[in-house]
Amino acid sequence: MAESVRVADGSPSRGLPPDVVHGFIDEVRGAVPGDSRLQMCIQCGTCGGSCPSAADMDHTPRHLFAMVRAGSRDRVLASNTPWMCVSCHYCTVRCPQEVRIPDVMYGLKSIAAREGRSPSSAAPDFSRTFMSNVHRFGRSYEMGLVARHYLRHFPLRIPGMASTGMGMLASGRMDIRPHRIRDVKGLQAILAKAKELETLP
């Protein structure tokens, strides 16, 4: 495991910040299947300039990758940037170095989520609710997902959504009950095994 390093004079304003973890870039690359090409980033900023949700990110992707390279592990994992990525892949097709940016973002999110470091945001919770429905039924369950998510995070949006929701139910676009696959047991066995393998080095 990587170790934290402090600069000799201990001053955070000069030299390295105190959260530096050597080899963090390798840890991130390891969290992405295949070669993410993250190490090839030339800091051109095309990614941030192409990103539709960059305005809501606390660091642009370019900045975040510089921090990854610098080993600012804590600050990178606390960033909301990966959670704001909509994986539209504009950056992917424009990146001159062919860095698989959305995949790097998924990798960063998975490290942050595993360590419970997700930023204060509705995003990780939305993902977890979605996953627990899929785990139970094998299919996405929109009614259950929306109901729980809105009650928890956006209760004030519910009145505005009510008439639309009724319309969705009435026109058959939303089901009160979830769809269930036949082999839920088999699916759960696969997911359990995959989870076990995820925690192995």
Place this chain on the structure above:
Amino acid sequence: MKEFLYYPGCSMSGTAKGYADSLEAIAEPLGIDLREVDDWSCCGASEYFSIGPLRGYALVARNLALAQRDANGSRILVAPCSQCYVNLAKTNKYIRTDTMLAGKVNEALSAAGLAYTPGSIEVRHLFEIVIHDVGVDAVREKVVRPLSGLKIAPYLGCLVTRPDPEKRWKAKEHPREFDRLLEALGAEVVDYPLRTDCCGGHLSQISPSMGLEMMRRLLDSAERLGADVLATICPMCQMNIDLYQADVNRRFKTDFKIPILFFTQLVGLAFGMDAKVLGIGSEVVSSKRALKKIGIEVPEPDQVEPVAAGAAADRPRPPRARKGPELPMPKMPGDKGVGL
């Protein structure tokens, strides 16, 4: 008839019912025979990879393994949803190119007695099948009721031409194939500069301020170009812009009433099919006014009119506020007239 394996995805039996109905109606005239993969499960959307990447790949690979087991006349797996498509296609490619990932995924699959041979299935989006396999000319030949006079903005969304893991598209940002298809239906296609911009995906759920702003851009551009209808190929895009259009209007004091229809519904209309058969009328922002322009009657949604389906779109709104200047759009070399 050409046979394909078919992965509908969760939204086809829910929010994208109109997509499912219209696809069922036009499949035969298009000569495509879709065989649904037995007992398929969710693709994980954009949620699984964030929390448990290997669980995400295993979840997707379960569907690839089932497709491989069901493969008979075809080894091409067709997905109508852009998110399902990209998850299936990316996982398929990563399993083929990363042997360690393939090993782990197969170890997980073996817990349910399944296995997937890397590369045995080819994943493609329904839209791409219509463009590349059926062909725009074959579609044109079947048109009996041209959509003349209907102005349509072709909105492809992000995930079909990007990241394009198997390199099926030349243009990643301004592909013209959707324009050609809608022109073949006789529609007047507006030169929509945001054709592959993002609808915000799940941001409508986790960060409404940004999600709604992304939809506002799409609607604003379509309205400025005078589009009657925004055509889509993705259930997520349709649901976002249809369901949250009233939210966008509330937030930005706008008055958008642009219906979002699936390309399969428009193809069906041009083939002379009944609007109800094509699931038209189940959209929240009604297409009634737009389709009346070309003499097509949209059925009232069962029972719910005007409480839900009509109300969101027809409620009087405050006058539109003056909006800020348009975002500058890139002009691509060789692209004629792109931009506003």
